[in-house]
Amino acid sequence: MKTKSFQLEPTVPGSFFFQGVAGGLLSGFVFVLALALFVQDDPQTGWVIPLTPVYMMLGTTVGVVIAALLWGTYHITGLSMHALTRVVLTTIFIGLISGSIYYKANITNDVDFAIGVAIAWFTALPVALLVGSRVKPWEFLTFGSIATSNGNRIGSRSVLATLGTLPLRFLSIYALVVWILTFVCVRFVETPFIPTELLFTVPLLYILVSTYLTFRSPRKLVLLAIGILLNVPAAFLFYTSYQINFKDESWGEEIPWLVNMSGKFLIAWGIFLVARMCVGLRTRTVPARPPVVFYPHKESDHHCLGSRFSQWHEHVA
Numbered sequence: 001m002k003t004k005s006f007q008l009e010p011t012v013p014g015s016f017f018f019q020g021v022a023g024g025l026l027s028g029f030v031f032v033l034a035l036a037l038f039v040q041d042d043p044q045t046g047w048v049i050p051l052t053p054v055y056m057m058l059g060t061t062v063g064v065v066i067a068a069l070l071w072g073t074y075h076i077t078g079l080s081m082h083a084l085t086r087v088v089l090t091t092i093f094i095g096l097i098s099g100s101i102y103y104k105a106n107i108t109n110d111v112d113f114a115i116g117v118a119i120a121w122f123t124a125l126p127v128a129l130l131v132g133s134r135v136k137p138w139e140f141l142t143f144g145s146i147a148t149s150n151g152n153r154i155g156s157r158s159v160l161a162t163l164g165t166l167p168l169r170f171l172s173i174y175a176l177v178v179w180i181l182t183f184v185c186v187r188f189v190e191t192p193f194i195p196t197e198l199l200f201t202v203p204l205l206y207i208l209v210s211t212y213l214t215f216r217s218p219r220k221l222v223l224l225a226i227g228i229l230l231n232v233p234a235a236f237l238f239y240t241s242y243q244i245n246f247k248d249e250s251w252g253e254e255i256p257w258l259v260n261m262s263g264k265f266l267i268a269w270g271i272f273l274v275a276r277m278c279v280g281l282r283t284r285t286v287p288a289r290p291p292v293v294f295y296p297h298k299e300s301d302h303h304c305l306g307s308r309f310s311q312w313h314e315h316v317a
Contacts, residue, residue, distance in 0.1 A: 022137035023127035024063025028056030164275020238262035
């Protein structure tokens with residue numbers, strides 16, 4: 001019997017472990033993001049971004065513990081739980097703990113307490129959805145395809161070609177996390193020269209396109225053209241930022257950070273393009289079967305049993 005999507009399935013403990021790690025990482029990120037969103041004063045990136053890795057590492061511990069409990073419960077009882085069931089159980093669990101804290105502690109602000117409960121629920125949600133599902137976190141390292149000239153998509157059996165996509169993939173994910181947290185922290189701040197929307201929209205498009213192309217690449221020539229067009233502004237930004245940082249150091253940490261990130265993206269894109277251009281696109285061709293030719297006027301060498309019996313009966317008679 002096949003299991004449905006987002007359903008606990010008989011598998012090795014390693015699957016639950018990696019799902020717990022992935023869910024915990026997402027939970028730690030969601031926790032910091034929720035704090036930055038619900039804080040009353042405008043948050044600053046000075047405490048948000050440095051604390052994010054700490055909370056993500058703490059989230060992995062919680063995720064692994066929950067994964068071990070779910071795996072043990074499943075293999076002892078054989079009880080399968082759909083994603084909705086796991087979310088409902090998580091909601092009930094958080095509700096019971098929140099209710100006990102509310103009645104035993106001296107809560108003076110109901111609004112802040114409700115916000116805290118909402119943050120706790122959103123934090124636990126990624127672990128509840130991932131652990132025990134059919135999502136395979138390790139495919140984040142191995143998944144990737146490129147389009148061929150006939151419209152099909154193929155993967156690469158070359159380990160080096162696969163590894164060549166990982167620097168750009170990891171760097172894009174890291175930049176996306178930093179972008180989200182920075183945007184949340186400075187969403188109310190207006191820059192004097194460039195509007196906030198434009199300042200954040202352009203790098204977001206660059207990051208999203210870079211991430212998507214590492215998983216699903218178009219044909220080689222199209223990918224090469226996109227890579228060149230996409231990185232011309234990045235190269236210009238790197239050169240301009242480097243010149244400003246070299247001549248004037250009064251800009252603070254923003255200009256060195258731009259030099260660092262744009263340079264890393266250019267290097268990662270170069271490795272990615274070389275890896276994708278070296279992917280072999282030869283596919284195995286299946287030889288065509290020879291056409292079947294019928295000869296209706298040619299008498300078959302084999303006769304059915306009924307015709308042979310009739311001939312024997314006429315010969316005996």
